[in-house]
Amino acid sequence: MSTRILHCSTAVENYNMCIEHSVAGFSNRAAQPDDLVYLAVKVGKKTLCGARFKLHEITNHKPWPDGERYVHVLSIKDVEFCQPFDMAVLSEVGGKYWSMMYVQASKTIRDKAACDLLDQTFSANKAEHFIPFEVASPLPIESVEPTTTTINGTIDDAPLTRDSIKIQAKLAEIGDRMGYNIWLPRNDRNRVLELWKPSLGAILEGLPLNYDTDTISTIENIDVLWIQGRTIVRAFEVEHTTSVYSGILRMADLMALQPNLSIKAHIVAPVERRAKVMQELSRPVFRHILANSCTFVSYSSIEELASEKRLEFMTDAVLKVYSESPKDFILG
Secondary structure: OOOEEEEEEOOOHHHHHHHOOEEEEEEHHHHHHOOOEEEEEEEEEEEEEEEEEEEEEOOOOOOOOOOOHOOEEEEEEEEEEEEEEHHHHHHHHHHHHHHHHHHHOOOOOOOOOHHHHHHHHHHHHHOOOOOOOOOOOOHHHHOOOOOOOOOOOOOOOOOHHHHHHHHHHHHHHHHHOOOOEEEOOHHHHHHHHHHOOOOOOOEOOOOOOOHHHHHHHHHHOOOOEEOOEEEEEEEEEOOOOOHHEEEHHHHHHHHHHHOOOEEEEEEEHHHHHHHHHHHHHHOOOHHHHHOEEEEEEHHHHHHHHHHHOHHHHHHHHHHHHHHEEEEHHHHH
């Protein structure tokens, strides 16, 4: 049994509906029956938890307005309630970056001190009935601002913009023309395929990788992968929100889960966001994990490379020309 936090971002309606319909939805398949889940939602500036439960059986019931986003839905059992408490209490054991350590991607919380603190805080605030939050006049999902952490279970990213889909399509096209197989997240695939026609057999329906469940659930949500045989050659995260955390966190998760992998990773973003990407990659929490493996590539560089007529005769090494390392940024 694992302990997880299921964060509903700012979607109060989705938070309430998890309890009303006795279901929990995830955008990856890491969560398993009998996992203990703390349900949370952002209200104002606080991330509040008012319920916890165990996961039960896989179901197709998706009551949320954006239910198509969730590839893994389970019914829930042994539901308990509490007076909503601020999950920033986890900073006592996780420090400043507690949300990255415990919330991102509904990951398994392996820190016993964090699990104990959650249990103690929840138990101290126990309530007999669920306390739903009031749903304000709903904004269309497209207008919801992303938070600074990656969230799973209800809304984990702001919807992809058209520009980012174009860049995903160009990255897929470049890799295909170089002879690599291409992996795209299932949630993005149809939109990318509207802009890119893969060669026969180029796009993968499943990942040909032999890793544990947590690693696979992280890998399958990376925006674009170039794969040769059973090896990931390049991994790309296209940053399309006002925050650049989501892609960087996913890359950091991948490297932390599989420290022996020698994957070359790239954060792809508009050139005007170069400084922001470099600043985040240079943070101590990321620098140790990503300094030697993750670089910045601009949208314009990808467009330039995609227009190259000799791609079929090139290898992935050409990306070194277009990439910028956070090490260079620090020194510069």
